Amino acid sequence: MTPRPNRAQQNQLRVFLKNFSRSQNGAMLISISLGIVNALLMIVSCYLLAHICHAVMFADEHLAQQHTQLATLAGIVVLRALCSGVSRYVSERCAIALKQQMRHALWQAIVAKQRQGQLEHSPAQLVNTLNQGVESLHDYFAKYIPAVAYAGFIPLAIIAVVFPIDWQSGLIFLVTAPLIPFFMILIGYKAEALNEQNWQQLQRLGHYFMDRLQGLVQLKLFNNERQQIENVALMADKFRITTLSVLRIAFISTLALEFLATISIALVAVIIGFRLYFGSLDFATGFVVLLLAPEFYLPLRQLGQHYHAKLKGLASASSMLSLLQKADTDTIKGEQLANHTPIHTVSTENLCWRFDDAQHDTLQQLSLKFCGPGMHAIVGASGSGKSTLLDCLMGLKPSVAEAIKINDHALSTLNIQQYQQRIAWVAQSPTLFSGSIAENVALAQPEAPLSAIRAVCKDVALDDYIMTLTQGYDTPIGELGKGLSGGQIQRLALARALLGKPDVLFLDEPTAALDKHSEAHVQRCLEQLSKHCLIIVIAHRLHTISDAQQVVVMEQGRIAEQGNYSQLIQQPHSALNHLLQGAAVEHG
Template identity: 45%
Template sequence: MSTPKAFLKDHKAAGRRPLNRAVGWSLAAGVLLIAQAWLLADVLASVALFGASLDEVVRPLVALPLLMLARAGALWLADLEALAAARRIKGGMRAELGRRLAGLGPVRLGRPPSAEFGLGLVEGIEALGPYYAGYLPGMALAAVLPLAIIGVVLPIDWISALVLAVTAPLIPLAMILIGKGTERLNQAQWAAMARLGARFLESLQGLTTLKLFAVGRREAALVARLSDDYRKTTMKVLRVAFLSSLALEFLASVSIAVVAVFIGFRLLWGEIDLARGLFVLLLAPEFYLPLRRLGTHYHARLDAVAAAERLLPLFEAPEPEAPPAVPAGARDPRGAHVVFEDAVVDFGDGRRGLDGLSLKVPPGTTLALVGPSGAGKSTAMNLLLGFLAPDGGRVLIDGAPAGDRSHLAWVPQSPYLIRGSLRDNLRLGAPQADDAALLAALEAASAAHLVDLLPGGLDAPLAEHGRDLSGGEMRRVALARALVRQPRLLLLDEPTAGLDAASEQAISAALKARRGTATVILIAHRPQTLRHTLAADDAVAVLEAGRLAALTTAAALDDPAGPLAALFSQAGAA
């Protein structure tokens, strides 16, 4: 496993060119600064000692503002390049992380995104910006510019050059010593912020339940306590940050004062002329400036290391292999051919989602998966969706390993509708579908009336999660969205659960109409789903402990001695 520091270094390559340009412009600004200091010292010495007239110093006086403007422009370009590098690196990381998360799927992630998870994705990547835009260019500049200044000062005043060389390491040394304790505090701050964000989101999501049980005040007190914990950890970090800034400023000020004292005495003794002395004095603060700025940016490095530690497991999660494409000639026009061959899914700790499931679903047929809770129904569906890979055996769709989602559609129990128009939601899985295809899918899902019912028709705006639709309407829109894709394999999880009789009949009729044009596999928990959705000869697979306990048809519902009657009587749902 990589380390956070190696992780940050590896991703620096994406912004290497703008970072190099940023350092180059900063060095150019440093060279201009040296020239500016020399001209200014020469002008002051000429006027103060030799009483030079305006005509004698007009050229350097004209050159000075030009140098200042050029230096300001170089610094501005350096900042632009540094920000461009950070933006490019962050954009690349977000794109890579998006690909990884899409490939992993919700099951491999282990849990749905929470506030803590979102904090790592949003704030975590954003926290890397100051590191790449500030710390890395500052570190390069701190390593080069002081050496350049020493190289200029050395032939002019070797004593001042020696003082600069001896005192310069004290600043990064103090920075490192103070930073050791700060890194631990930064980790604690990130953990406190994650706890606060997660709890606050959970409180908002469960606000109705909290009010019903009259525990709103208690929850508010808990959030307040977590907020206070975050405040305390943040104040500790700021306290150390201010202490380190004070220490760095003190060391730099003392070092400049030492240089000034040496130059003052040597001017008094006549060992150095005024122009050279002023030149060295003007350069001394600029010599320590990159080191002091590096100390300021050092906290950005600590934040980046803490953020990288949370991002690292996501970036190092193994990416699933892309499933091979199925040749068009191998596809049956009636639907997909699905095969489970001794499929095993091992969750560890002795728990198995599937334990050698073998099952065949011919093209164009309908199959219902039934069984008690934990029997493996959802696990089997996740294998077909490509959200899981079998730990043993095989799961094949049209002869190829499952995972290609281009020819399947999925309708869960609680479908998710995005915030956008009805057209946007229907075209989510088929962006090129025209209005005729959308209307045909709505008609097939018995949801065509929504076009007339909603103001704006297909352009009617829908709230996030479809809050402005009823449960039955949401389920019909989700089914229509699946049908727009014209899937060869249609997967559903209890498609009629919790619906009124009219909605249940409409969805059941839509599913029956898919016979012969798609293979349909659905999870059913209630006998009513089987009665309303399946034909008498449609297959029903009874799962138990991850294995196929029985394979029968929907007609077995009327057999009091059959496996379905026994199953639903045990569940109390008959």
């Protein structure tokens, strides 16, 4: 969970939001300008109203004689309504446009970081940031930013008008005006901490709920679902309490600001009343000042009301900034791999990798060379670093790209995205999507003909089963492969990988969920494929790697031994023999 940002970080977040909103600067300027025009028209209307009242009440003029001034006043009222309405409309549209741009930028950043293996945010954090986080920027841009501009201009404009005609009232304005921002800052400091706490509580609740939702089957099996329901309800109640705390502070701050503004206006009114009574001030001037007094404090009150929008915006902007921070552009740019030259060699030289929170390297000084065509196996106990090594070889860890070579070229100098289009990967628990069988197989090649789809399905012994279905390859399957067995899902994922005819095929035990009959079909398919393709496989069933031309045995992030399967198996004390004699190797 991200800690509360300090003052320097808050300034960084403000600069970030300011720079991000540059695309809407013109529209925001129009909105603020219309608001300022509205304020100037308000000052003129106050003067006109005071003049009309003075002429009718004290100059013995008939109201009909003021028809020109009344018509002008009515026109100003209409203009003010138009300026106010258009200003709010433009600011709302700007906020909506900026939210759309932010979501688009965040989505691109998520996809890019996922591709580069740099995405460290949990799914719950991403959902909260894209949803509630971005929504919290609406009032920041639509209300808080214009309120800052109005609070900086309108009071100064009124003081500039009041001082020449009544310096005493102008002095009261100057003395009382700073009280509202002062108390706003005092109350806002506490509200800032509560807003940050509320945002973190929401992220924690979302992460907890999604984590339990993903493990719902296990919770049912262990009869623990009711306990988790109570835990979710408890966390939701804590979030309710923090939300109410924020609202309580918001109500208190609004009350305090309204109270200060009311006292200040009352002070001006009382002093003007005494001066009118003793004849030291004429009615027209006093009435103008009284009309302008509420308008003088109104922008400051509105700034206080929308100050909470700023706090919410900054609280959520930190997670957006962490997502949008400049990615390693070297992972996108680089030399192009020659399309006509297949990838025949993948190697590492002194490869080291450490997770951010780890004290020791997960991979330590690995120097390997996988030459194709042929099958190469990586084996080892759970936690030995097999999967991390595979991630590095697939370009998912850009920070170690210099230690990885593709056809004797450092991966850091190549276009990693293009390299990843030339390889394929089948996970131990592959993901299928809601759609037809053909759509899932042709995921990376939607235009692939049915004949090609059937060919790869025959290679993995799946075509006969599919053709027995009523709709054949148009048979719909549910999300995550609902309707298929585990072995069928695994073979379908393997067929999907083979359809693209990759230069390098990375496998994480492709036969783990298969029975012996299906396993034999897949093994024969891989044997045929290895004749013209480089295959690198993490093996858990060690009997499936007997035909591998190279076996790499890993222990605690290091290479324990490597060599031909037949040679290693003949060594009584080899690490491979130790694995064969022990329990089945698990995924590491």
